[in-house]
Amino acid sequence: MRVLLVDDHTLFRQGLRTLLEKHGAFQVVGEAEDGRSAVKLVEQFHPDIVVMDIAMKGLNGIEATRQVRQRFPRTQVVVLSMHLLESYVRQALESGAAGYLLKSAAGNELIAALESVRNGGSYFSAPVSRMIVEGYLETNRAAKAEKLSILTPREREVLQLIAEGNSYKEIAAALKISPKTVGQHRERLMQKLHCRRTAELVKYALREGLTPAIE
Secondary structure: OEEEEEOOOHHHHHHHHHHHHHHOOOEEEEEEOOHHHHHHHHHHHOOOEEEEOOOOOOOOHHHHHHHHHHHOOOOEEEEEEOOOOHHHHHHHHHHOOOEEEEOOOOHHHHHHHHHHHHOOOOEEOHHHHHHHHHHHHHHHHHHHHHHHHOOOHHHHHHHHHHHOOOOHHHHHHHHOOOHHHHHHHHHHHHHHOOOOOHHHHHHHHHHOOOOOOOO
């Protein structure tokens, strides 16, 4: 496996080279101390994987990753950084990185990451994986909350009663409103939630936990 090392600290690069070359399955084809040099070396050597730092002068690792992935799609990039920041992880993934490891990781974890990526997979240090999952869940929760927030309290009541199989007359009696008003609430619910049929309203209510599933 042909590997290019990119980091602005010479001693750190030398340590990585020693680690990989001792393993036997890796050939370090070059080293770069900044992103611009890294892109040039990828063009020259066509490595299988680039191990990329982020915080570098001239051209940072995020932009270098983006250029490498756009110009040389057969070359994968694994970010190796000391920074556990959501913005860095997100930008690295958006730039096309197949892995993100922390510099605090053990040497055998880097080996595992490179092998995984070389075989078509991806790899993230455990803290990075947790950050990705938590970020996804938080975004999902925020999206759900935003969608529900556009409904008035009365609309949420009507939605629950519709999902529970009540007729217009039954809903009207429960809420002390007219069946016509129930119909108007239903129409607004359909518009706000982008549903075309009552069945879709029911599915939405069940999915969002507005009403328990019928046993």
